[in-house]
Structures are given as C-alpha cells and as structure tokens.
Amino acid sequence: MNHHILSVLVQNRPGVLARVAGLFARRDYNIFSLAVAPAENEGFSRITIVVDVDSAPLEQITKQLFKLIEVVKISELDPLRSVERELLLATVRVSPEQRGQVVELATIFEGKILAVGVEAITISLDGHPDKLDDFEELLAGYGIVELQRTGRVALPKLDKESRLRAVAHKGKAG
Amino acid sequence: MKLTGAQALIKSLEMEGVEVMFGLPGGCILPAYDPLLDSSIRHILVRHEQGAGHMAEGYAHVTGRPGVAMVTSGPAATNMVTPLCDAYMDSIPMVCITGQVSTTAIGTDAFQECDTVGITRSVTKHNELVMTAQNLPMAVRQSFRIATTGRPGPTLIDVPKDVLQNSMEWYWPTDAEVVDSLPGYRPNVKGHPRMIKEAAKLILASERPILYVGGGILKARAADALRELAEMTDIHVVTTLMARGAFPDDHPLCLGMPGMHGNATAITALQRSDLLITLGARFDDRITGKVSTFAPDAKVIHVDIDPAEQGKVRRPDVPIVGDCRLVIEELIRAIRDMEQSGTPRADTGAWKSRISGWREQFPLSYEASEPGEALKPQYCLEQLRDNAPEGTILVSGVGQHQMWSSQYWRFNEPYTWVNSGGLGTMGFSVPAAIGAKVGRPDRTVWAVDGDGCFQMTAQELVTASVERIPIKVAILNNSYLGMVRQWQEMFYDERYSEVYLSPELPDFVKWAEAMGCVGIRVDSPEEVQPAIDKANSIDDRPVVVDFRVDAREKVFPMVPAGMGNDDLILPDSQMPRKGALK
Numbered sequence: 001m002n003h004h005i006l007s008v009l010v011q012n013r014p015g016v017l018a019r020v021a022g023l024f025a026r027r028d029y030n031i032f033s034l035a036v037a038p039a040e041n042e043g044f045s046r047i048t049i050v051v052d053v054d055s056a057p058l059e060q061i062t063k064q065l066f067k068l069i070e071v072v073k074i075s076e077l078d079p080l081r082s083v084e085r086e087l088l089l090a091t092v093r094v095s096p097e098q099r100g101q102v103v104e105l106a107t108i109f110e111g112k113i114l115a116v117g118v119e120a121i122t123i124s125l126d127g128h129p130d131k132l133d134d135f136e137e138l139l140a141g142y143g144i145v146e147l148q149r150t151g152r153v154a155l156p157k158l159d160k161e162s163r164l165r166a167v168a169h170k171g172k173a174g
Numbered sequence: 175m176k177l178t179g180a181q182a183l184i185k186s187l188e189m190e191g192v193e194v195m196f197g198l199p200g201g202c203i204l205p206a207y208d209p210l211l212d213s214s215i216r217h218i219l220v221r222h223e224q225g226a227g228h229m230a231e232g233y234a235h236v237t238g239r240p241g242v243a244m245v246t247s248g249p250a251a252t253n254m255v256t257p258l259c260d261a262y263m264d265s266i267p268m269v270c271i272t273g274q275v276s277t278t279a280i281g282t283d284a285f286q287e288c289d290t291v292g293i294t295r296s297v298t299k300h301n302e303l304v305m306t307a308q309n310l311p312m313a314v315r316q317s318f319r320i321a322t323t324g325r326p327g328p329t330l331i332d333v334p335k336d337v338l339q340n341s342m343e344w345y346w347p348t349d350a351e352v353v354d355s356l357p358g359y360r361p362n363v364k365g366h367p368r369m370i371k372e373a374a375k376l377i378l379a380s381e382r383p384i385l386y387v388g389g390g391i392l393k394a395r396a397a398d399a400l401r402e403l404a405e406m407t408d409i410h411v412v413t414t415l416m417a418r419g420a421f422p423d424d425h426p427l428c429l430g431m432p433g434m435h436g437n438a439t440a441i442t443a444l445q446r447s448d449l450l451i452t453l454g455a456r457f458d459d460r461i462t463g464k465v466s467t468f469a470p471d472a473k474v475i476h477v478d479i480d481p482a483e484q485g486k487v488r489r490p491d492v493p494i495v496g497d498c499r500l501v502i503e504e505l506i507r508a509i510r511d512m513e514q515s516g517t518p519r520a521d522t523g524a525w526k527s528r529i530s531g532w533r534e535q536f537p538l539s540y541e542a543s544e545p546g547e548a549l550k551p552q553y554c555l556e557q558l559r560d561n562a563p564e565g566t567i568l569v570s571g572v573g574q575h576q577m578w579s580s581q582y583w584r585f586n587e588p589y590t591w592v593n594s595g596g597l598g599t600m601g602f603s604v605p606a607a608i609g610a611k612v613g614r615p616d617r618t619v620w621a622v623d624g625d626g627c628f629q630m631t632a633q634e635l636v637t638a639s640v641e642r643i644p645i646k647v648a649i650l651n652n653s654y655l656g657m658v659r660q661w662q663e664m665f666y667d668e669r670y671s672e673v674y675l676s677p678e679l680p681d682f683v684k685w686a687e688a689m690g691c692v693g694i695r696v697d698s699p700e701e702v703q704p705a706i707d708k709a710n711s712i713d714d715r716p717v718v719v720d721f722r723v724d725a726r727e728k729v730f731p732m733v734p735a736g737m738g739n740d741d742l743i744l745p746d747s748q749m750p751r752k753g754a755l756k
C-alpha cells in the first residue's frame with residue numbers, strides 16, 4: 001500500500017471524529033489507521049491518519065479534510081522524514097515447551113511479557129510499524145489468540161531544517 | 175438580562191437580520207414558537223417541512239440572504255434532509271433550526287428522537303447540537319457566518335427542548351469573538367497575485383478562449399465584473415445551468431448553456447477551446463460528459479473560493495482560490511496593465527467566426543405542431559417568456575421542463591432563475607417559487623413544473639393561498655415522468671417501465687381550486703396566449719395552468735450519459751450537418 005501520514009490538528013468538539021471518518025467514507029478514501037488523542041494545547045486534539053493514497057490523490061484528501069470547520073491544521077508527514085511508532089498487544093497460544101522460544105523472540109524484539117498462563121502468553125511491543133509487522137508474522141506461527149494494534153502515531157524527525165511540511169494551515173484571520 | 179433559551183434563539187435570529195422564516199412546530203421546538211408571537215420575524219407555516227426547506231432556498235436564491243427554516247425533531251428533521259442536501263449541492267446559504275429531545279433524554283430513543291446532527295452531517299456545511307442555553311447566541315452567529323461566507327451552504331442548529339426552556343444571561347458575541355471561536359474557518363477571498371498575472375498572460379495569448387461560468391459568479395455577486403471582463407477581452411461566455419442570468423442571454427457574447435442538454439454551440443465552444451477561463455464552476459459531469467474527452471486542447475484557469483474544487487475533476491494550469499468578484503476585478507486590472515505595457519493580444523478572429531458559424535447552423539429548434547396536433551412544451555415556454563412581465567423570476571422543477579426552461583427562456587438579469595441543479599430534486603419548484611416570491615414580492619414569479627414534480631410538493635400551494643403569496647405555476651403536463659421516458663425511449667428500446675402517470679388523474683384544475691388557486695387548463699395552441707394573459711393579470715392568489723403537452727417531445731441536443739461531448743445528439747433536422755461542429 002502506498003501510504004501517507006497526515007497529522008491533523010482539530011478543535012476538540014463533539015462529533016469531530018465522526019466528521020473526519022464520515023468524510024473518508026463518503027468520498028471513498030481509505031483510512032489505513034487512525035489514532036486520536038488530546039494535543040499539547042488545550043481544546044485541541046491531534047488525529048494521526050495513515051491514508052491509502054491509491055484510493056484518491058492526497059491533495060484532494062487534504063483539501064476536503066481542510067473544509068471541515070473544526071480542522072485547524074494539516075501536516076503531511078513524509079514517512080522517510082518522520083518517526084513513527086505503534087503499540088501491539090498479542091496473546092499467543094504456546095505449550096509450556098514453546099514458551100521459551102516465544103519469550104526469546106520477544107526479547108530479541110525488545111518486547112515485554114505482560115502475562116503468562118499455562119497455555120498462553122501476552123506480549124506487548126512498541127516500535128516502528130514495520131517491526132511490528134515482522135513480529136506479528138513470527139508470532140502467527142504459534143497461533144495468535146488475540147491481537148490488538150493501536151494504529152500509528154508520528155512526529156517529524158528533528159532535523160536542522162524543519163521537516164514538517166504544512167500542507168494547509170488556517171492562520172489567524174486578517 | 176435573563177432570557178429563556180427560546181427567547182435568546184428568536185432574539186439572535188432578529189439580531190442576524192432575519193425577516194422571514196419558514197417552518198412548522200411540534201413538541202420539541204414548541205418553546206421557540208412562543209416568543210415568535212412577539213417577534214418582528216414573519217413566520218410562514220408550511221404544510222410539509224420539505225416545503226419549508228425549499229422555500230428557504232428559493233428565498234436565498236433571489237435575495238442572496240440566508241433562508242431560515244425552523245422545524246421540530248425526529249420526522250420533521252428527516253423531512254428537512256432533502257432541502258439541506260439540495261442547498262449543499264448548489265451552495266445555497268440556509269440556516270435550519272431543529273428541535274431535539276431534552277438533553278436528559280438524548281440517547282434513550284425517546285419519542286421523536288433522532289440523531290439529527292448525525293443524519294445531516296454530510297449534507298450541511300456545518301451543524302451543531304447546542305447543549306446549553308448560554309451557547310445559543312454564539313451558535314446562531316457561527317451558523318450564519320458559516321452559511322454565508324466562503325462557499326455558501328446550509329448549516330443546522332439542533333436545540334434540545336430543555337435548552338430552549340432553561341434561562342441564560344443574554345449576550346451578543348462580537349464579530350471578533352465569532353471569528354476567534356472558529357479557528358479552523360478562514361475562507362480565502364483574495365486571489366494570489368502571481369496566479370492572477372499568470373492567468374492574464376494566458377488570456378492574452380489564447381486564440382480560442384472561452385469564459386466558462388458557473389453558479390459561483392452569482393454567489394459572489396460578480397455579474398457586473400464578469401460583464402466588464404467579457405466585454406474588455408471580447409471573449410464569449412457560456413453559462414451553466416446554475417449560472418443562467420449571470421450574463422445576459424441577449425448579449426452578443428453570450429452562448430448560453432453547455433452540458434448534457436446545452437446548445438450545440440456552447441458545448442462545442444468548450445470542446446474546441448484552447449483556454450477555459452473557469453469562474454465559479456466545478457466541471458460537473460453534466461457539463462464535461464466523459465471527462466477524458468472533455469476540452470482536450472484547453473488549458474484551464476480555475477477560479478473558485480473552494481480550494482477543494484481545484485483539481486477535483488480537471489487539473490488546472492492556473493488555480494486561483496478566491497472570491498470570483500475580487501479575482502475578476504484583479505484580473506481586469508492585470509490584463510489592462512499588461513496591454514498598457516505592450517503585451518499583444520492573440521488574434522481570436524478565426525475562432526470568433528467559427529463560433530458564429532455554429533450559432534447560425536445549430537440554433538435550438540423543435541418541430542412546431544401542425545394545426546390540430548398536440549401542444550408543444552417548447553411553444554408554451556416561448557409564449558410564457560414572451561408575455562412575462564419585466565423582471566419575472568423563473569423557477570423550475572426537475573426533468574424535461576427544466577431543460578426546456580433553461581434553453582428557451584431569455585435570462586437577462588441575475589437572480590431571475592431558480593432551480594435545483596446539483597441534486598435535481600423533483601418537487602423543488604412550487605415551494606422554491608413561494609420562497610422566491612416572499613423574497614421578491616415586487617416580481618412576478620412563474621414556476622414551470624412537470625406533472626410528476628408537481629405532485630410531490632403541490633400541497634404548499636395551500637400555504638401560498640393562505641399566506642397570500644401569489645405565485646404562478648405552469649405545469650407542462652405530458653402524463654409521464656418525461657425525462658425518464660426519454661431515456662427509456664432512446665436507451666432502453668422504447669421499453670417504458672413505470673413512467674406513465676395518468677392523463678386524467680389528478681384533475682389539476684380542481685386540485686388547484688381546492689387549494690385556493692385559480693386553475694386553468696390548456697389543450698390547444700390557441701388557448702395558450704389567453705391563459706397566460708389571464709394568469710399574468712391575477713395578483714391576489716396563486717394560479718395554476720395545466721398545459722396538456724405532447725408526451726413524445728424530447729429534449730435536444732443531448733449528450734448521452736457517459737459519452738463525450740463530441741457524441742452529442744442533435745435534433746433530427748440538424749444531424750446531417752453535424753460534421754460542421756469542428
């Protein structure tokens with residue numbers, strides 16, 4: 001999938017997420033993942049959306065998003081120039097003999113063992129989504145009982161020049 | 175000053191300058207109807223909420239001021255969905271107020287509860303559920319600001335019953351407070367100077383330019399600026415269905431309507447152009463036909479206040495985000511400056527003579543009926559047009575009669591044409607005409623309707639009679655859902671499926687009379703003129719004229735859906751010379 005990451009600053013008002021989600025559905029744009037949380041300044045939230053740009057040109061997506069009244073700023077994060085993180089939780093079926101192997105895998109990936117049962121083990125791993133993909137694939141061999149990923153969040157890499165390209169920003173009126 | 179939420183709501187509407195609103199009360203909105211009794215605002219009681227919405231639209235169309243509708247919760251709110259969507263598609267400023275169940279009952283599936291904000295989210299420019307009485311003035315101010323600025327559109331305020339009943343301390347937010355409360359809403363009105371220069375350069379260099387003008391010109395109140403630009407550059411203008419009247423039809427540079435049922439010259443001028451100067455138009459599929467074959471040699475200048483229109487359908491060479499009037503004025507200045515500093519104008523002489531050749535060979539035409547034959551709908555329209563009092567506003571429904579209206583009327587003044595373009599809402603015309611007449615009581619308002627459309631919202635003629643709003647309705651009655659019949663005849667081997675209405679039911683004259691109108695039936699060409707004269711002379715009640723017209727008549731030219739504009743079908747008599755459209 002050809003993806004792009006949009007970091008969308010929105011006014012934190014009821015229904016904002018429904019508006020954003022509704023826009024994607026209505027215009028037939030695909031969301032690959034979505035994460036929402038309060039932003040640094042009060043009254044605002046940041047929505048990190050990974051969009052499938054095969055479904056529509058990114059420019060149209062950002063312009064349509066920008067028409068939503070609560071959307072204040074949209075930044076496009078170039079995957080090469082941003083840090084991306086995601087969290088994975090997985091419960092894997094393991095026999096007591098296999099447990100060691102899975103613990104070793106988790107250690108190699110710098111994951112954490114959250115709970116151990118007789119026939120299952122729950123692991124958490126955070127990191128770059130690609131790393132999580134690899135880990136998930138390896139776990140699949142043992143049998144995943146339940147798996148939950150958060151969807152990615154991202155920030156621009158701290159470079160000398162700002163890597164954050166504001167594609168749309170509504171400045172103060174004037 | 176302590177007010178109830180209901181009083182604050184009505185006072186806020188007064189403060190916004192609302193003179194008239196359209197609506198119908200019910201349980202949840204009841205508290206707001208009480209202070210209305212003491213208000214300066216005229217309320218027009220409709221017979222169906224959809225009517226209130228279309229009336230608000232008609233009012234907004236002709237006045238440029240936002241239309242206001244107020245209805246209750248649940249079924250009333252859902253009845254409002256069609257007009258909201260209609261206004262959204264055609265960028266009509268409109269503010270709708272809906273009642274909602276009390277805040278304590280929200281989410282419990284209470285009586286007449288529905289998720290109004292959820293249902294209308296995708297058909298409004300913005301909507302909001304107001305949860306405290308104190309917030310009502312701000313919510314009203316925001317709604318009006320959003321509805322009327324930038325690209326206009328409908329907004330909705332959903333107000334729970336207890337919010338209307340609770341008390342609040344009256345305050346009226348300042349302009350600055352309203353602007354600050356909407357940090358994500360900053361419409362850009364001034365075009366980028368570099369882009370405007372770029373556009374001026376292209377215009378002067380073009381040998382086959384066309385001004386492709388859409389409804390945005392009317393929203394921007396830019397008709398005068400457009401005329402100045404067209405005359406100064408001597409460039410022909412096509413006006414889309416939404417822009418009829420934005421440039422006078424009797425102006426030598428006016429080519430009229432392009433698109434699916436446009437005239438051959440307007441369609442072909444776009445098609446062969448080397449520069450589309452696109453002003454407040456959006457490359458709708460009804461204009462472009464098959465996009466990949468649309469105006470293949472043309473560069474595109476695209477002026478629109480909505481940045482999302484740029485590149486949505488056709489990639490512009492010069493995108494200009496801004497208000498059409500301001501941008502055109504800047505453009506005129508830029509062209510003048512360039513000419514003064516010696517930039518030559520390309521020779522458009524050959525292009526002009528091609529255009530006049532097409533105009534001569536491909537006028538709109540239909541076969542007049544022989545004596546004793548059925549009445550032609552186009553003839554009725556010509557007669558309506560030629561006998562219309564100065565300044566008449568024409569409103570239409572959706573279907574064949576709409577296309578003939580746009581084709582055969584002569585629009586020489588902006589804001590004299592009201593129709594449902596984007597959504598194509600059958601049932602639009604009667605209520606929209608009522609709204610238009612309320613907005614411009616000094617004007618004659620004719621609604622041209624189909625017999626199918628009329629039956630969807632005719633009950634509002636009762637509203638018109640009771641409220642003394644003397645509109646005139648011409649039903650071009652072909653006993654069919656005519657436009658659908660035309661498609662079935664042409665594209666489904668004349669297999670007519672569910673398009674035949676009834677020639678005798680309803681009796682439109684009796685129905686009109688039952689609703690307090692004058693009803694007139696017209697069967698033959700000789701009766702047309704007297705009927706129109708009579709209708710035009712009546713000014714104390716609505717009039718309905720039932721023109722019994724030839725059901726076999728089809729709208730031409732036609733670009734079949736999904737085909738390119740070069741595949742247009744002309745009237746039979748012109749088909750043999752179609753090759754001249756080169």
Ligand SMILES: Cc1ncc(C[n+]2csc(CCOP(=O)(O)OP(=O)(O)O)c2C)c(N)n1
Nearest residue numbers: 573574575598600624625626627655656657
């Ligand atoms: C609410 C709605 N339903 C269906 C349609 C599809 N439709 C478009 S034109 C048309 C026929 C309209 O018939 P009539 O009002 O008699 O007008 P005519 O085409 O005969 O002039 C229909 C059914 C529509 N545009 N709107």
